[in-house]
Amino acid sequence: MKRILMIDDDLSFLKIYSEILKGSGYDTVTAYGGPEALELLEEEYFDIVITDVAMPEMNGIEVLKRIKGEYPSTLVMMLTGEGSISGAVEAMELGAYTYLIKPLEIDQLLLNIKRALEYLELNSENQQLKSRISSLGHEGRLIGSSAPIAELREQIMKTAPTNANVLITGESGTGKEIIADLLHENGLNKGGPMIKVNCAALAESVLESEIFGHEKGAFTGALAAKPGRFELARGGTLFLDEIGELSLKLQSKLLRVLQEKEFERVGGTKTIKVDFRLIAATNRELSKEVEKGTFREDLYYRINVVPLVSPPLRERTEDIPVLLEHYLEIYCKELKKAPVKVTEQAMEILKKYHWKGNVRELKNLTERLVVFSDGRDINAEMLPEEIRGQGNWSQDFRQMDFQEAKRYFEKEYLSYMLKKNQWNISVTAEEIKIARKNLQLKIKQLNIRKDTKK
Structure with a gap:
């Protein structure tokens, strides 16, 4: 059921029109003014917000700016009186979906809501189409047709349209973030935000504030309240990169959020409800970290619902x-x-x-x-x-006996090291840790010459 938030300073207007929308099949919530609406938006997700322009304390333009800045996937429809069209024009320039003139005609309101929801659906379909095209080889995506990549691409497309938590493992540089992007863009929450946090890039104290947010005065320098990544990810996806770097303290707090779908900001007492999909990534073997006691076993099973492996090149x-x-x-x-x-x-x-x-x-x-x-x-x-040297060592040793393979490797290795050191035998012998006379003997036995190719 699609969710609508109506904002106005006229209680009778809110009561009448919310009942009409509920009767038309929409889950409708009302807010008496902008501040109350923003509190609701912190705790719940809405597809559409319908707000009056002229309101005391916080007008509709201010509400619109906050929504577009913090909840960009939510469509905003503005209500204006006959004499305040200029405010509606400004609202359109700031990203409002449309504006309606009071007094509202019921049919007109319902028609605009229907069109807004169709727009949201079409936008989601377009995003999904773009991501599917991207996954087949667009810049920055999973490129290749090898068996490991083909299998991974198939796993992504099967996993994406679910809300299951995903743990992406793999070495650094294999494209784990690309996999996370594809999961989000093809997922149920694709219309919502994709919020990313690199757990290895921030100190624990900073990371806690970054993820959970903080209240004004929570610590030195906290001059204003700040929403955390959990809140910003509401209705979308949260990507925790290098999750293995989290301290046990933060692991415990994260587990509670995943279990209860709620948390408190740093320095705060108000419980905030959230709903997002979690995608985590790590280059560590978390199962071994669990054995060592550096990663919580219960959290590991909570995030590892669907494991995906990003293969090395x-x-x-x-x-x-x-x-x-x-x-x-x-x-x-x-x-x-x-x-x-x-x-x-x-x-x-x-x-x-x-x-x-x-x-x-x-x-x-x-x-x-x-x-x-x-x-x-x-x-x-x-x-x-270093690439030429290593690349030329790779031969099919299956066609050689042991002595032949050993001789080949020694010749290639010594040729490479000698050339690297400009044929300085003393320096080379010291670097590879053999006696100088033994190196000279090997050069003679293997018939290594200065013109020998690596």
């Missing part, structure tokens, strides 16, 4: 060519460079590299290569030495 190397093509196009346009390609030899090296930094590392490398490309195609020599 080394497990989907077949996606590297399409990722490179995508980022090359972006950075060539951004840096106003001529389009460039990656040579076959360079591509093979990149596909063999370990990619500890995952897609983020590949993206950063692509930008660096475009900066120095000068219109030339990217070849193996343009790749950083």
Whole structure:
């Protein structure tokens, strides 16, 4: 049932029209003036707010500004008298959906509410369509056709249209935030806000205030009350990135919010009700943190209703060519460079590299290569030495016996280290921790020469 909040300073008007809307099937709540309405909005979600423009203490324009700033997904319809059309025009410029002139005609009111709800539904469908298109390869989304990515994309589309809590795990740089965005944009709360918090970026005291909000005077510097991320996420999604960094104290408080759907601001006593979907992410193995006692077991099960794993790039190397093509196009346009390609030899090296930094590392490398490309195609020599060295070590050792594989690795490794140190045998021997004479012997036995390719 769609929810409507009516605001006016005329009690008889509120009573009559709220009964009409309830009779038409709408869950309708009334507020006598702006301050009372804002208190209701803090505790409950409304699809539409209908407010008079001319009210004492806080007029409709002020109410509109607060709603558009704090609850952008809620549509606002303004009511104005014959002589105050200028206020209605200002309201439209500030983001009001429409304005109606008092005295209201019932049919006109119901028609506008119907159109507003159709607009909300159409907007949600458009957002869902955009996110589905994005998930297939738009900039910043899940790019690739490898089995791990195809499976993850399918899991996202099955999980998104539910309210189940989701825990996204994976190494840094694999795109956990992208997964969270896709879940929200295809979810039941897609019309609501997507609020994000990086739990690793803030000190505990600051993080508590940021998440729960605070009242005026709650601590030094709290000059005014401030809503927290729980409140801002009302009717939408809250994304807690690096949730494994939360202290046990904050874990306990978060658990209560998830169980009871209510909390108090820092320094406050008023209980605030909230309703949002939780998506959490971490690069830690929380099950091991539970065993160590650094993460609450009850919270772990509460957030891990649907587990999703963001795969590392080394497990989907077949996606590297399409990722490179995508980022090359972006950075060539951004840096106003001529389009460039990656040579076959360079591509093979990149596909063999370990990619500890995952897609983020590949993206950063692509930008660096475009900066120095000068219109030339990217070849193996343009790749950083640490990538060229590691990439060329990857051979199919299954075709070798043990001694052959050992000899091959030693030659490749020593060739790389010698070239890295400009063939300074003493420096190389010290770095790899063997005696200088033993290194010289290996160079002779393996027939390593200065022109040996890495």
